[in-house]
Every structure is written in C-alpha cells, then in structure tokens.
Amino acid sequence: MSPETKPDYLISPEGLRVDGRRPDELRPVELKVGVLKQADGSASIRQGKTYIIAGVYGPRELHPRHLALNDKAYLRVVYRMATFSVPDRKKPAPSRREKEISMVIANALSPALFLEEFPRAVIDVFIQVIQADGGTRCASINAASLALADAGIPMRSLVPAVAVGKADGVIIVDLGDEEDKYGQGDVPIAILPPTDEITLLQQDGFFTRDELLEAIQMGIGSCKYLHELQKDALKRAYVRKTPDGEPVEEDEFEDDLETDLGEADMPEEDE
Ligand code: CDP
Numbered sequence: 001m002s003p004e005t006k007p008d009y010l011i012s013p014e015g016l017r018v019d020g021r022r023p024d025e026l027r028p029v030e031l032k033v034g035v036l037k038q039a040d041g042s043a044s045i046r047q048g049k050t051y052i053i054a055g056v057y058g059p060r061e062l063h064p065r066h067l068a069l070n071d072k073a074y075l076r077v078v079y080r081m082a083t084f085s086v087p088d089r090k091k092p093a094p095s096r097r098e099k100e101i102s103m104v105i106a107n108a109l110s111p112a113l114f115l116e117e118f119p120r121a122v123i124d125v126f127i128q129v130i131q132a133d134g135g136t137r138c139a140s141i142n143a144a145s146l147a148l149a150d151a152g153i154p155m156r157s158l159v160p161a162v163a164v165g166k167a168d169g170v171i172i173v174d175l176g177d178e179e180d181k182y183g184q185g186d187v188p189i190a191i192l193p194p195t196d197e198i199t200l201l202q203q204d205g206f207f208t209r210d211e212l213l214e215a216i217q218m219g220i221g222s223c224k225y226l227h228e229l230q231k232d233a234l235k236r237a238y239v240r241k242t243p244d245g246e247p248v249e250e251d252e253f254e255d256d257l258e259t260d261l262g263e264a265d266m267p268e269e270d271e
Helices: 096-112 136-150 177-182 209-238 250-261
Strands: 029-033 041-047 050-061 074-081 121-131 161-167 170-173 185-192 197-201
Touching (some): 029 136, 029 209, 050 136, 074 136, 096 121, 096 185, 096 197, 121 136, 136 161, 136 185, 136 209, 161 209, 185 209, 197 209
Parallel strands (some): 074 121
Antiparallel strands (some): 029 041, 161 170, 161 185, 185 197
16 A cells, blocks of 8 residues: 555645545445344444444453442443554554543443443443544444444433544544544544533644634534434334335334234133
C-alpha cells in the first residue's frame, strides 16, 4: 500500500469533502445483528471502510472472583484491532490506545445498562476491529450496544455514537481516516436517546465555543439518525418471517397460528 499523503484540501471550493460528502453527511452505514454463532449476542457495523464485529457474553459468573462488584455487574469491554486492520501491521499485543478505548467504550455504554440487576456478575463485550478507517471507537459503541440488546441484556436504550470534527475551518460529521489524520479536530460523541444525555464526549484539537456547540448539535443530530438505523437492524433480526423470507404482520401471524393449530387439534377445555 502506498503511503498516504496529505490531500491539498479537505473541503473543496464547492464545500464538499475528500470523498464527496457534505459536511453533515454520514458515510454509508450497514448494521447487522446476530452475526456470531457462539456469542450470546452479536452485531457488526460497516461505516464507510471501517468494519467492526462485537460479541457479548453474559451476564455470567466472573473469574477471577476478586474482580466482582458487590452492588452491580462488571461491564468488561475489550476493544482490539486486528493486525491487518491498519496500513502498518498492528502489533498483536494490546496497546495503551486499545486499553484506553476499551475503558472509554465501557463508560459510554454503562449508563444504558441496569448493571445493578446483576451484582457480582460480568458482562463481557469483545470488540474486534477488522478494518480501521477512522471513527472506530464510535462505530464500536454502535455495534456493541446492538450486541448487548441481542444478548437480551436489559437496557434503557441503545447507544448511538459518531465523531464530529473540523477540517479547513468547517464542522464535519463522521470523520474518515484522512479527515481524522489531517483535520483540525475530532470530537467523538455518544448519546442515550430519547433524552439525548451525553455518555461520551472527547475533544482533540482546537474549537471556538461556537464551533464546539455546532459540533455537538451536529453530532447529536447524526446520533439520532444512527439510532433509527440501530432500531431497524434489531427489528430486521427479530421480525417473524414467512417461509419465503417476507416479514409477517402481527395480525397475520395470529391468523396463521390459529389456522396451523386448527379447531380440531385444540385441546378440550375442562368442564
Ligand atoms: O478510530 P478512532 O477515530 O476512534 O480513534 P483514533 O485513535 O483517533 O484513530 C483514528 C484512526 O487512526 C483509526 O480509526 C485508524 O484508522 C487509524 N489508526 C491507525 O492507522 N493505526 C493505529 N495503530 C491506530 C489508529
């Protein structure tokens, strides 16, 4: 792979970004629920070229036991990048960055969970970055919260997340790798709908007060859109299907159930 060079501009004279997006436009997002056979819950996300899989186990008994918390479950998040996920081979040993991002993701997700319902247990969230092209901590949060829901873990809400930033003085959402590297700032945000409380807010780079407020507004708007995509992905995974793969309307489902059972097969009611 040829080494990446700094583009001449990140915002064109027409106001478009290096990949042709408008400042407030997300990359194409594809969310899938239930992608792993072995985990209790799982999900994947493709956001542009960023590709991540999350698997959840638990709540289950925690080993080693001395890590157990008496009043709530321990949310153990492990964020890892595959060796082939970045242009320079990533060393397989866990890096400081991976440990920090694991903690940041756990902090962003935990307000959505009723951890106090499972004292002394652990909920394991394993996140594997298959391909990194910017925004991996936020994409991880999007996938991990879907995987938690898929595992049937009680939640207040899904947690949508996106990075907002600044390039050539313009506030932009969902930074790609070049924008992350050569832009002027990066503000990852995660929210808890419907109140839109903020569970993650970090800032890299310099923003005026007005720019930061604009960035947060833009980020919350995009998170709301991502939340709709998350709900759609869950519905797709759980909707009842006809044999030819069409979704079954709830009323149709009840009718089919009665037809399938048939009057004659119904058990006699006790006199
Ligand atoms: O991924 P995110 O923006 O949340 O975190 P970051 O630490 O700001 O990293 C930005 C991007 O740098 C990642 O998404 C990767 O594309 C890239 N990166 C890399 O190429 N090699 C690494 N060892 C770490 C990150």
